[in-house]
Amino acid sequence: MTDPKATTVEVRLPSRMGYEKVAMSTAASVAKLMGFRQDRIEDLKTAIAEACINAIEHGNRLNEKLSVGVVLSAGDGALEVKVIDDGTGMKKQPAKPDIDRKMHGEEDPRGMGMFLIQALVDEAEWVSGIDGSSSYVRLVIRLDKDAE
Amino acid sequence: MQSETKSRVDQVTSPAGHPVTILRFEGDIASTSKDAVLGAYQALSKATAKLILLDFTKVDYINSSGIALVIQLLIEAANSGQKVHAFGLSAHFTKVFTMVGITKYAQLFPDQTTALAAL
Numbered sequence: 001m002t003d004p005k006a007t008t009v010e011v012r013l014p015s016r017m018g019y020e021k022v023a024m025s026t027a028a029s030v031a032k033l034m035g036f037r038q039d040r041i042e043d044l045k046t047a048i049a050e051a052c053i054n055a056i057e058h059g060n061r062l063n064e065k066l067s068v069g070v071v072l073s074a075g076d077g078a079l080e081v082k083v084i085d086d087g088t089g090m091k092k093q094p095a096k097p098d099i100d101r102k103m104h105g106e107e108d109p110r111g112m113g114m115f116l117i118q119a120l121v122d123e124a125e126w127v128s129g130i131d132g133s134s135s136y137v138r139l140v141i142r143l144d145k146d147a148e
Numbered sequence: 149m150q151s152e153t154k155s156r157v158d159q160v161t162s163p164a165g166h167p168v169t170i171l172r173f174e175g176d177i178a179s180t181s182k183d184a185v186l187g188a189y190q191a192l193s194k195a196t197a198k199l200i201l202l203d204f205t206k207v208d209y210i211n212s213s214g215i216a217l218v219i220q221l222l223i224e225a226a227n228s229g230q231k232v233h234a235f236g237l238s239a240h241f242t243k244v245f246t247m248v249g250i251t252k253y254a255q256l257f258p259d260q261t262t263a264l265a266a267l
Contacts, residue, residue, distance in 0.1 A: 042240035099249030102219055109216040
């Protein structure tokens with residue numbers, strides 16, 4: 001591969017827990033070809049893993065007859081990722097997790113996936129399909145994000 | 149597809165002379181890791197395991213379900229009067245644990261030597 005810019009890579013995953021790691025490693029390879037720093041690649045891997053887990057568990061409800069689509073579009077200075085499932089999408093965004101409430105049993109210890117996605121990438125949006133039969137999360141991570 | 153989570157327990161003494169129980173994890177920490185994480189913790193004696201270190205040195209992948217198991221462990225430990233800290237997380241997962249607030253309830257150390265020296 002000589003020019004990874006303007007390149008699209010697509011992966012289809014079975015709706016089975018654990019297969020999010022295929023999307024993680026594919027995204028890491030594309031991001032590495034684009035020149036992302038390793039710490040940003042790690043951010044991307046976690047964000048994609050969480051998006052795929054949500055798609056497998058909530059979107060496709062672990063139905064192995066359904067697959068999760070992952071479309072990686074390497075553009076000019078940014079990588080866009082769409083994780084597509086057959087669910088109807090989210091009705092509303094969950095509240096930001098609160099560790100104190102979790103520790104005191106007032107909030108489920110789970111429910112951190114969307115928070116992690118939003119915190120680790122530059123853009124994240126959840127889109128419901130017009131016909132209500134598919135939805136996707138769109139993530140963007142930019143190449144020029146300053147080092148932390 | 150997910151790498152099975154293994155766990156084992158070591159008993160050591162800190163330089164200050166405190167008995168410390170180290171719960172060492174290996175593999176992925178995800179929704180399938182309940183027995184290896186919570187089960188291994190729950191098998192410890194509440195009477196003797198008062199200081200617990202979680203060793204993540206050999207863990208490559210932790211997802212939000214895995215983090216939830218760690219939080220459940222911290223809740224049970226807090227309710228039992230046990231102190232829990234952790235070491236061996238990668239820079240990325242140190243950042244993630246900090247983002248979700250775990251550092252408010254468990255200190256994170258780079259390695260076992262640093263962790264034991266602080267206890």
